[in-house]
Each structure stands twice: as C-alpha cells, then as structure tokens.
Amino acid sequence: xSVSDRAAxxxxxxxxxxxxxxxxxxxxxxxxLAALINKSPTAVxxxxxxxxRPTPSTVAQLALGLSVDPGFFAARPNDVAKVxxxxxxxxxxxxxxxxxxxxxxxxxxALDIAESLDRHVEFPEVDMYxxxxxxxxxxxxxxxxxxxxxxxxxxFGAEPAGHLVRNLETHGVLxxxxxxxxxxxxxxxxxxxxxxVVVLNPVKRDYYRQRFDVAHELGHLIxxxxxxxxxxxxxxxAHRFASELLMxxxxxxxxxxxxxxxxxxxxxxxxxxxxxxxxxxxxxxARRLGRLSDVSYRNAMVTLxxxxxxRNEPGLISAIEQPSLLPRAVELLENEGIGELTLIEQCRVxxxxxxxxxxxxxxxxxxxxxxxxxxxxxxxxxxSLLPRLNPPVVNENEPQN
Amino acid sequence: MSERDDLVxxxxxxxxxxxxxxxxxxxxxxxxxxFSEAAGHDATWVGVTRFTLFRDRLDRxxxxxxxxxxxxxxxxLSLDVLHAELxxxxxxxxxxxxxxxxxxADLSGSPGWSHGHxxxxxxxxxxxxxDELPWPxxxxxxxxVAQQPTDEPQEPTLFDQFAEEEASGLVAxxxxxxxxxxxxxxxxxxxxxxxxxxxxxxxxxxxxxxxxAWYWNHDLLQVPPLxxxxxxxxxxxxxxxxxxxxxxxxLRRPAAKQSEHEQAGL
Numbered sequence: 001x002s003v004s005d006r007a008a009x010x011x012x013x014x015x016x017x018x019x020x021x022x023x024x025x026x027x028x029x030x031x032x033l034a035a036l037i038n039k040s041p042t043a044v045x046x047x048x049x050x051x052x053r054p055t056p057s058t059v060a061q062l063a064l065g066l067s068v069d070p071g072f073f074a075a076r077p078n079d080v081a082k083v084x085x086x087x088x089x090x091x092x093x094x095x096x097x098x099x100x101x102x103x104x105x106x107x108x109x110a111l112d113i114a115e116s117l118d119r120h121v122e123f124p125e126v127d128m129y130x131x132x133x134x135x136x137x138x139x140x141x142x143x144x145x146x147x148x149x150x151x152x153x154x155x156f157g158a159e160p161a162g163h164l165v166r167n168l169e170t171h172g173v174l175x176x177x178x179x180x181x182x183x184x185x186x187x188x189x190x191x192x193x194x195x196x197v198v199v200l201n202p203v204k205r206d207y208y209r210q211r212f213d214v215a216h217e218l219g220h221l222i223x224x225x226x227x228x229x230x231x232x233x234x235x236x237x238a239h240r241f242a243s244e245l246l247m248x249x250x251x252x253x254x255x256x257x258x259x260x261x262x263x264x265x266x267x268x269x270x271x272x273x274x275x276x277x278x279x280x281x282x283x284x285x286a287r288r289l290g291r292l293s294d295v296s297y298r299n300a301m302v303t304l305x306x307x308x309x310x311r312n313e314p315g316l317i318s319a320i321e322q323p324s325l326l327p328r329a330v331e332l333l334e335n336e337g338i339g340e341l342t343l344i345e346q347c348r349v350x351x352x353x354x355x356x357x358x359x360x361x362x363x364x365x366x367x368x369x370x371x372x373x374x375x376x377x378x379x380x381x382x383x384s385l386l387p388r389l390n391p392p393v394v395n396e397n398e399p400q401n
Numbered sequence: 402m403s404e405r406d407d408l409v410x411x412x413x414x415x416x417x418x419x420x421x422x423x424x425x426x427x428x429x430x431x432x433x434x435x436f437s438e439a440a441g442h443d444a445t446w447v448g449v450t451r452f453t454l455f456r457d458r459l460d461r462x463x464x465x466x467x468x469x470x471x472x473x474x475x476x477x478l479s480l481d482v483l484h485a486e487l488x489x490x491x492x493x494x495x496x497x498x499x500x501x502x503x504x505x506a507d508l509s510g511s512p513g514w515s516h517g518h519x520x521x522x523x524x525x526x527x528x529x530x531x532d533e534l535p536w537p538x539x540x541x542x543x544x545x546v547a548q549q550p551t552d553e554p555q556e557p558t559l560f561d562q563f564a565e566e567e568a569s570g571l572v573a574x575x576x577x578x579x580x581x582x583x584x585x586x587x588x589x590x591x592x593x594x595x596x597x598x599x600x601x602x603x604x605x606x607x608x609x610x611x612x613x614a615w616y617w618n619h620d621l622l623q624v625p626p627l628x629x630x631x632x633x634x635x636x637x638x639x640x641x642x643x644x645x646x647x648x649x650x651x652l653r654r655p656a657a658k659q660s661e662h663e664q665a666g667l
Binding site for chain 2: 091094095096099119120121122123124163166169170183184186201203204205206301305306307308309310311312318319320321322324325327328329332333336360361362
C-alpha cells in the first residue's frame, strides 16, 4: 500500500488521541506542530479533540512531520490515554510539562504494544490489590501496613523481597525501560484499566537503588490510585512503603547497628547483599527505626560521602533487574515465525520505539550525543522519541521482498 | 601580568569560573522561582536559601562532599544523584569538569573550595552593595582574608613614608595573616523581587576606612558558559544479563494448531 493510500485509510479511522500521543512523543507543543505543517494551532487542537477530521493529505503531512507511519493515527480498540490514570512522577518541578507529557506518552506506547502483542500471547493476569492511603496523612502507619499486607499477599514471609521486577510482572504489571532521551525523568508509574505500568530510568545502573525505585513505584500503584500525583506527602508515603517492603521492621530492626564502628560497616555491607538495598537506605532505616541516633546517622552519611559512595556505593551485584514480559513475547513469536518487522507493522509504531519498549536492557548509551540529537537540542529542549531521517530498518532475520 | 590576571586567568582557563557561575545561576534561579512574599519569604529567607543552595551547587559541579566520587572515578557516574532536583536548564548547562579539579578547603568553619593554590570563600551582599561589603563587620575569618598581603598596587598610604626598619616590622606583622592558601572571596547578591543579580570573584580589602571592599574583583556573570552541554552518563555500554527466569508468557495458539499439538502429544 502506498503512503497516500495509507494516509487515506488512516484519515478514515483517524483518532485525535493518537495525534496527541505522537505530538507528545516528538516533544512538540501544538503550536510547534502547527508550524511544522503550515497549519494553525487551532486546527491541531480541533483534530486532537476530535472536533474536526484532517484530510488524507493533512494526515500524510502530519505523518511526515512527526516521522510516524500514517497508520499510527488510526484508532485502536483501546484508547490507552483514556484508560490510563495520571502518572506519578518524582519531581514535578525539575522536569517540564513537555518532558513529562513525552514520558507519559512513552508509557502509553508501551501499554499499546503490550495490547497489540496480547492477541498472540497470554501475559500474566493483573493480580494487584489496592490499599488506598490518605494522601494528606503523614502520621499514620498506612504505608507500612500496605507494605506488610503486600509482603503477606506475595508470600515473602520473613525473607528479602526477591526479584522485584519479576514479582511485579508475575502479578501483571508491565515494566519497561525508558529511552535515554527521557533519562532526566526518574522512574515513574501509572495505573490503567488494561494493566499497571512501571517505567524505569535507563541510566540508573545500580541494582540496589533501582530496586528501591521499583518498590517506590509499586507503593504508588497500591496506595495512590486516586491520589493527586507529585505531592511531597505522597512521595514520602511511597518511600516509607518501599522501606517496609524491602526492609521489614519486624525482621531487620534487630540486625541494624546501634553505633557506627568498623563492625557496623561490615554488618551493613552484609545486610546490603542479603536484603538487596543500599547502605544509604539501611542507614536511613536504622535512624527511622530508632537504632541510630541523628548524630550517628549524620556522621555515617559524611563518611559515606567522603568515600564517594553516594554516587558509587560498592556492592557485589552488578546486573540490574530487567523486565521480561515484552521481550519474552517477542522471542516466543519469533520462534513461531512471526518476525519483529511483522509485529512492528501490527503495532504501527516506529521500529526504534518498538525495540526500546521491548528490550530487556536499557538502550546502549553513547558517550557523546549523536549529531542529530545535538542539533535537535540546540533548537528544542525536549528531544523527539520519533525517528528523524533515519535509514529504513532492515531485519536480518526476515526475507526481503 | 598582575596578580589579578594570573589568578583569574588560571581559574578561567581550567573552567573553574564557569563552574562557579553555573552554581550561582542554578541557586539564584531556584531561589527566584521559590520566592513568594505572600508565603512570608523575606530578604533573610532569600539570603539563607541562596547561600545553602549556592554551597550545594558548588559541591555538585566540583564533585565535592555528598557529590564526591572515589579517587580515580569518572565524574559522570550516577548522574541521577548529581542532577537530582535540578531544572532542565541546569542539567543542559551543567559544565563537564574533572572531579579532581576543585576540592573543599573550608577555613575556620567557613565553606571554601580550592583549585591549585587558590581558595575562595563566599560572601553575600545586598544587591548593588557589593563594593561596600563591610568586612570589619563580617566574621573574623573574612576579616583575616581581607587582611591578606597582596601584590596589587595600592593607593598611597601614610606608611609609605616609614623608615625601612619600621616597614619591615609591618611586613612581619602582615605575614602573620598569611593563610595556608591564597584566599579570594566570591561575592554574590540577588534581588529576588526584581531579578537583579551580581557575582564577582576578587581580593577583599579590609575597608575599615570606609573605602572599597576590594583590591580588585572580576565580574563572573560576564564569563561565557562552557560549551559542555548535557553530560552523558558514564555507564557500561552493555548490561550484564539478568539470569532470573522470565515471568510466564504463553503463546495463544489458534484452535486448529492447538489441537495438532495436542494430537502430537505436545
């Protein structure tokens, strides 16, 4: 089918929400997109809201401008934007609305791809429970209770939490790495009527700190379904949930040091490996549980900083936890003769985006930005996640027609 | 070449001045963003917050204290820690500097940083009053710094007519105020309400006579930012494989194919 035919088909099934998603992925404001295709911002608003339908030639222009296939704009069985709850971003102030919109759109694309693959494979059923905690309450032990209830439901017993990402996936949560362009946005999560999604930061390559991130996001999913995201108390509650989930007070209190001497550091190093948490988190927990005085805690943190451990804490495990749901699905289907290009076509998303979403590991990181990326940066703050003038993707496993 | 040219030239060449400028801009931007008279903020809040954030940003950009990396490690480690709570603009303009370039060098409890043989402390001022900073009213540490001997030519004084032996006695007296490192002061001010800001580095002069607070100072807001751009994280290109078994994902087999498999005993 030619591009114009595809544009005509896409125009017939045009869904404004898909245009919004593509615009967000590209990191553009409505006025930016309007300027890109020589139309008015009002027209872009009308298409996105569904008040007007673009002509096939406009759809072709939009597709060209945004570097997506016209089919990207066609309606899906589920409008992932509509069925998704607001995402929980850590720090609303340090990232712009444009960057947050882009990150959220990426999470929605992941959900969209999972939905598309769901026709061929069965993912674990969503088996999460909700335990809302008052987002204005900083005094009660609601977060700790929620964490204890989850430990019981997931049968952790008195043991460390095990592979957290795999635990989430087994209970139906979709976990993906975000692309490197959005690395400034920390890990985030959102619930949806399809399945909850956790998006991991691709540059945080510390096994222990990444686990805390995952536990924090799990806390949001369980406690904050209805809470306004981004508030200080809500974030504090998610931290307390993560602490109790990873370092249950009933098990760890007696193991934490009460004074900082050489023996204490050795003990902390052992606890770190046993419970899969950083020494910084253990020290914070020791203070919170009343084992360490404020002075001892502060002194310990100064020692830790001096050794450069805040940025590079020594630990035995170097492989971060990695997601498996989508990569496993792609591998299974490839074994059945359904190649990656076929899946990309069915999902109607750019190939690079598909590969980032379905990867087991974060994208390879270059030491220096690519030329194209650098040039894009000079003109705009948020770098597009959609390909621009990239050579066509060739799948070596697929026969070429 | 004057002492001023030597000192400023060395700091500028190695990117230290650009680091100080970035740190101040980041701190001042955050203060200006958070400032709210309606919330009860006043000049004291602006001063204390600016000092706290400026000190934090200097530690970040020079990888000191809580942002330190172990000896020999790359400054691009764990950028999520280094960039926490920074604005996108801060991150985009964060200068890429060697973590060993600058070390903390506090002086009698006053936060200080040093590069080579030069240290600097911080001194805040009311906006527009940097030239009148009253060192005699500042801490004894700042007064000591303002009494350091300098090679800069001074205004003629009464002492110029002293006999040689008297002059040498004065030199001996001055030597007592010599610090372990040549110490400069970074003076800064911010008018949060109207957006005015000043940032200089210079040699303070003990202005008991009510004269200028500086032998010389150099305007750092005129320093062009380093062309560093966003730092790229230093991480292994490949990630070690996760050997934990995958979560259960099953193929949905078409009914016909399913029954074939069943008949075949699969």
